[in-house]
Amino acid sequence: MSQHFRCPIHLGKLRDPRRLPCEHTLCGECLKSLIKSVLKRTDNSGKFECPECRAKHHIPMTKTEDWGDWFPVDAFCVIQLKTLARFQDSQVCEVGNAKL
Numbered sequence: 625m626s627q628h629f630r631c632p633i634h635l636g637k638l639r640d641p642r643r644l645p646c647e648h649t650l651c652g653e654c655l656k657s658l659i660k661s662v663l664k665r666t667d668n669s670g671k672f673e674c675p676e677c678r679a680k681h682h683i684p685m686t687k688t689e690d691w692g693d694w695f696p697v698d699a700f701c702v703i704q705l706k707t708l709a710r711f712q713d714s715q716v717c718e719v720g721n722a723k724l
Contacts, residue, residue, distance in 0.1 A: 629701060629704060629705055629708070631649075631650055631651045631654050632648070632650065632675045632676050633650060633651065633654035633657070633658065633675055634651065634654055637705065638650075638651055638698075638701055638705060639651045639652070639653065640652035640653065640692065640697070641697065641698040641701040641702060641705075642655050642692050642695040642696065642697060642698065643695060643696050643697070643698040644674050644679070644681055644695060645679070645681055646674050646676070646677050646679040646681070648674050648675075648676040648677060649698045649701055650675070652692035652693075653692070655691060655692045655695065656689060656690075656691055656692050658672055658675070659672055659683050659691045660689065662683065663683065668683075670682060670683055671683060
């Protein structure tokens with residue numbers, strides 16, 4: 625699987641991919657966990673760091689823990705992951721290595 629479709633936090637396939645302003649993508653749940661861990665620290669500045677490039681981003685001010693919803697869905701990743709899943713689920717003819 626391409627590095628473009630892996631979450632930099634849990635290192636697996638992206639789920640509910642959310643794009644940060646720095647253009648890096650994280651899973652919605654991983655983003656939520658990242659923000660929760662920052663908010664638990666006493667020295668939090670209301671910002672979190674991108675795990676890829678260390679750019680600082682503001683934590684959305686919300687009463688619920690729906691922080692991931694404040695960042696846009698990475699539509700490109702969603703489309704590519706669906707295409708990849710269909711390709712991986714298709715059967716391959718062992719004789720000619722052709723897709724069935």
